Amino acid sequence: MQLLSFLLRSSRKQVAIAIFTGFLSGISSAGLIALISRAIGAKEAEMGTVAGAFIGLAAISLVTSVISQVILIRLAQDAVFHLRMRLGRQILASELNHLERLGSAPVMATLTEDVQAVATAVSSFPFLCIDLATIVGCFAYIGWLSWIVFLMVMGLFIASFVACQWILNQGRKRLAYARDDQDILFKHFRAITDGIKELKLHYPRRQMFLSDDLEVTSASFRRHNVDALVLFAAAASFGKLIFFFAIGFVLFALPNILSVPLQTLSGYVLTFTYLILPLDKIVLKLPVLGQASVSLDKINALGLSLKSRSEAIAVPAPTHPDWSSLELRHVTHTYYQTEDSNFVLGPIDLTLRPGEIVFVVGGNGSGKSTLAKLLTGLYVPESGAIVFDGHPISERDREWYRQHFSAVFADFYLFDRLLGIDAPNLDAQAHSYLKQLHLDHKVQIVEGHLSTTKLSQGQRKRLTLLTAYLEDRPIYLFDEWASDQDPVFRELFYQEFLPKLKHQGKTILVISHDDHYFQSADRIIKLDYGQIEYDRRLNA
Numbered sequence: 001m002q003l004l005s006f007l008l009r010s011s012r013k014q015v016a017i018a019i020f021t022g023f024l025s026g027i028s029s030a031g032l033i034a035l036i037s038r039a040i041g042a043k044e045a046e047m048g049t050v051a052g053a054f055i056g057l058a059a060i061s062l063v064t065s066v067i068s069q070v071i072l073i074r075l076a077q078d079a080v081f082h083l084r085m086r087l088g089r090q091i092l093a094s095e096l097n098h099l100e101r102l103g104s105a106p107v108m109a110t111l112t113e114d115v116q117a118v119a120t121a122v123s124s125f126p127f128l129c130i131d132l133a134t135i136v137g138c139f140a141y142i143g144w145l146s147w148i149v150f151l152m153v154m155g156l157f158i159a160s161f162v163a164c165q166w167i168l169n170q171g172r173k174r175l176a177y178a179r180d181d182q183d184i185l186f187k188h189f190r191a192i193t194d195g196i197k198e199l200k201l202h203y204p205r206r207q208m209f210l211s212d213d214l215e216v217t218s219a220s221f222r223r224h225n226v227d228a229l230v231l232f233a234a235a236a237s238f239g240k241l242i243f244f245f246a247i248g249f250v251l252f253a254l255p256n257i258l259s260v261p262l263q264t265l266s267g268y269v270l271t272f273t274y275l276i277l278p279l280d281k282i283v284l285k286l287p288v289l290g291q292a293s294v295s296l297d298k299i300n301a302l303g304l305s306l307k308s309r310s311e312a313i314a315v316p317a318p319t320h321p322d323w324s325s326l327e328l329r330h331v332t333h334t335y336y337q338t339e340d341s342n343f344v345l346g347p348i349d350l351t352l353r354p355g356e357i358v359f360v361v362g363g364n365g366s367g368k369s370t371l372a373k374l375l376t377g378l379y380v381p382e383s384g385a386i387v388f389d390g391h392p393i394s395e396r397d398r399e400w401y402r403q404h405f406s407a408v409f410a411d412f413y414l415f416d417r418l419l420g421i422d423a424p425n426l427d428a429q430a431h432s433y434l435k436q437l438h439l440d441h442k443v444q445i446v447e448g449h450l451s452t453t454k455l456s457q458g459q460r461k462r463l464t465l466l467t468a469y470l471e472d473r474p475i476y477l478f479d480e481w482a483s484d485q486d487p488v489f490r491e492l493f494y495q496e497f498l499p500k501l502k503h504q505g506k507t508i509l510v511i512s513h514d515d516h517y518f519q520s521a522d523r524i525i526k527l528d529y530g531q532i533e534y535d536r537r538l539n540a
């Protein structure tokens with residue numbers, strides 16, 4: 001049902017057409033059974049008409065089945081495409097703080113496993129529809145032969161369906177537990193890929209990780225999956241048992257209760273025998289459908305969670321390159337963990353002006369990066385306000401405000417192409433910066449694509465500087481940029497690049513532990529336990 005409403009969201013009209021044609025196909029197939037049954041006892045004179053009807057029904061069944069399947073195949077793939085895009089957009093629109101709290105493992109698990117589970121189920125949906133329609137058609141034929149038999153058989157099927165539903169729900173519960181294990185598994189997989197060096201270097205750590213983490217979660221995942229599949233198999237066997245009971249009942253008991261002509265009896269048996277195939281196919285799909293339903297729950301839960309902390313996204317208006325002041329007024333931010341370990345930054349009051357180099361310094365964990373995320377508009381202030389050129393930044397213009405910054409964070413990500421940079425002669429400009437950054441012998445840029453990003457950490461960081469230059473924004477932020485540069489480049493960064501940017505009228509915020517270069521700053525803001533210890537001007 002969930003899968004159907006998921007498809008209905010794509011296009012109600014097309015789903016209606018597909019289901020209608022699908023049912024037409026199924027009913028035609030059932031009609032073929034009725035004709036075969038009729039042909040068995042038909043007189044020779046009737047055979048021509050029966051053969052004509054057979055050809056007509058076969059053609060209808062085939063054509064409607066093809067139409068239904070083509071529509072549903074397209075719809076199903078469209079729905080999965082839109083699901084992927086919607087999730088991507090929702091994640092990008094959600095507040096950074098919220099995403100950090102969710103963690104990357106559950107988000108990755110949903111983007112990969114859940115979307116794939118839905119895609120698999122949705123691909124089988126067209127065939128499922130035809131099978132269901134065939135079953136409905138066969139029941140209609142049974143009803144046409146005798147409504148008493150129809151009611152008896154229906155009663156039997158409804159009773160077994162209710163019983164099966166209980167078993168299926170139990171199976172679905174186990175699948176949901178397995179899906180929860182999968183979130184933890186994804187966290188372990190991240191530990192394998194990101195912590196491969198640490199795991200390889202330390203045998204006891206690796207063994208402990210394998211036995212205590214990966215094995216325990218994998219075993220739990222296996223147990224829940226086995227339980228679920230066994231329950232699905234039990235439901236399927238129970239369903240088949242009822243089905244065979246129905247055939248037996250019609251064949252052996254019915255003639256004793258009602259007087260049934262032999263031809264009608266053979267019609268029942270033929271119909272039931274024909275029903276085995278679609279029923280079998282549906283039963284085989286039950287675990288896939290159960291999985292998809294659990295995955296859709298996860299996708300919806302993630303979607304709701306993302307939506308609850310979604311930012312207003314609109315095409316940002318042109319930026320203010322000639323800004324004159326940026327103020328933080330009593331701005332605070334809290335990382336909520338446990339009561340004792342909550343970290344509170346602020347209240348912070350400070351004003352930035354164009355063309356100044358501001359160093360933000362302080363010990364580890366004093367709140368420098370948090371302040372940077374607040375200043376750049378990545379975190380929404382818990383209280384207080386950011387006032388840009390006298391205009392308080394609200395929800396509506398946060399996206400616009402962010403476009404004034406070019407930032408290189410300590411945990412930066414390097415794209416392998418110059419995304420979203422629309423400069424004239426981009427390649428030539430990029431090449432000239434590559435030369436200044438002493439990277440022209442390592443990297444080429446052709447049509448905005450970097451020839452490689454497989455470089456040393458320091459070199460990769462230099463490439464982020466190239467992107468920052470090309471972005472040409474009014475305010476720059478470098479979070480411990482120079483920490484992994486060699487002494488020559490460190491000198492170049494503080495003594496040449498920063499003054500050059502300042503000369504262009506840029507404001508530069510530098511988070512730094514390099515006290516050796518503090519004299520390059522116009523102003524130093526020192527943080528201590530989330531508070532400004534001092535905000536001092538130099539070179540005045």
Ligand SMILES: Nc1ncnc2c1ncn2[C@@H]1O[C@H](COP(=O)(O)OP(=O)(O)OP(=O)(O)O)[C@@H](O)[C@H]1O
Nearest residue numbers: 100335336343362363364365366367368369370371
């Ligand atoms: N995503 C997060 N969730 C919860 N707490 C966090 C998060 N990021 C940082 N913190 C906590 O907030 C405090 C400030 O962290 P922040 O990264 O701003 O410090 P920092 O001054 O930049 O440190 P460093 O010099 O080590 O980079 C720390 O106590 C840290 O544990």
